[in-house]
Amino acid sequence: ILNVEQSPQSLHVQEGDSTNFTCSFPSSNFYALHWYRWETAKSPEALFVMTLNGDEKKKGRISATLNTKEGYSYLYIKGSQPEDSATYLCASPDSNYQLIWGAGTKLIIKP
Amino acid sequence: DVKVTQSSRYLVKRTGEKVFLECVQDMDHENMFWYRQDPGLGLRLIYFSYDVKMKEKGDIPEGYSVSREKKERFSLILESASTNQTSMYLCASSLPRFPQPQHFGDGTRLSIL
Numbered sequence: 001i002l003n004v005e006q007s008p009q010s011l012h013v014q015e016g017d018s019t020n021f022t023c024s025f026p027s028s029n030f031y032a033l034h035w036y037r038w039e040t041a042k043s044p045e046a047l048f049v050m051t052l053n054g055d056e057k058k059k060g061r062i063s064a065t066l067n068t069k070e071g072y073s074y075l076y077i078k079g080s081q082p083e084d085s086a087t088y089l090c091a092s093p094d095s096n097y098q099l100i101w102g103a104g105t106k107l108i109i110k111p
Numbered sequence: 112d113v114k115v116t117q118s119s120r121y122l123v124k125r126t127g128e129k130v131f132l133e134c135v136q137d138m139d140h141e142n143m144f145w146y147r148q149d150p151g152l153g154l155r156l157i158y159f160s161y162d163v164k165m166k167e168k169g170d171i172p173e174g175y176s177v178s179r180e181k182k183e184r185f186s187l188i189l190e191s192a193s194t195n196q197t198s199m200y201l202c203a204s205s206l207p208r209f210p211q212p213q214h215f216g217d218g219t220r221l222s223i224l
Binding site for chain 2: 004031032034041042043044045046049051089091093097098099100101102103104
């Protein structure tokens, strides 16, 4: 059974600081890695879908890297702002192409 | 802007009731999904559908059923609600080509008393 893990579970960051967190997944039978942002009282929003080892994607101050050989992805946020406060989810498809989700990293930006 | 709409943000029902959660998407997506989210756990797939009239069980289908009579609508049914079905329910849709991001509704926080 595919297991996707995220760390840390929660993170407090001062406004203006940069931060990063991790998503780990089995390196065998890898298909893709998804990142989502879920703000309170809103719907989860797709950030990135990554498929290639070494891939890097960027959206504004948020970027992500992918290492399929060792089974991890990092999400980076540069110069954190209060609007970055959210739970960040990652997910990877299993052999039936259904997403298996991590429990999320809750990011709180302190003004 | 693309939109997935869930019929209720909050819902309170009693044990044994039949509960309907509705989801409508306006993106003409073939794929639709129902998840539940519980504290400390990742989203868990209940049912999914790749086409009208088609449904497949996810990881935790027990106690649930679904209906997809029209492409844009995917309904989740709790046949006889129980307290362990108290949860946040999320509907999502996506295009069929792999891999595609999923588009989510705002969720329904369901409490079973």
